[in-house]
Amino acid sequence: MLFTAVLGLIVGIPLGVLIHRGGFCMHSGFRLVLRGERSSSFLAYLLALAIQMLVVNALAGSQLIRVPSVPLTWLASIVGGLTFGFGMVWAKG
Numbered sequence: 001m002l003f004t005a006v007l008g009l010i011v012g013i014p015l016g017v018l019i020h021r022g023g024f025c026m027h028s029g030f031r032l033v034l035r036g037e038r039s040s041s042f043l044a045y046l047l048a049l050a051i052q053m054l055v056v057n058a059l060a061g062s063q064l065i066r067v068p069s070v071p072l073t074w075l076a077s078i079v080g081g082l083t084f085g086f087g088m089v090w091a092k093g
Helices: 002-022 026-034 040-061 074-090
Strands: none
Touching: 026 040
16 A cells, blocks of 8 residues: 555656646646637647556556456545535636
C-alpha cells in the first residue's frame, strides 16, 4: 500500500506540474469542441485516454498487472460526485 502511494506521488507530481505549466484545461477543450472549433487539448485528452486504455488492457491481458473489480458503493459515489461538482462550481470551472 505504501509502495503504491509513493509510486503515485512520483508519477503524479511531475504530471501535475506539466499539466499546470502547459495550461491543459479540459473545460476549455470541451467548450471549444461544443462551439464547433478545433481543440488541441481535447485531442490530446482523447489520445491519452486511448493510449491508457490500450496499455492497461494489454498489461492485464498478459497477466503483468491485476486490475481489481471493486464493488460500487452508491453513497460514496453520490457524495463524491456532489463534492466534486460543488468544488468545480466554487472554483468557477
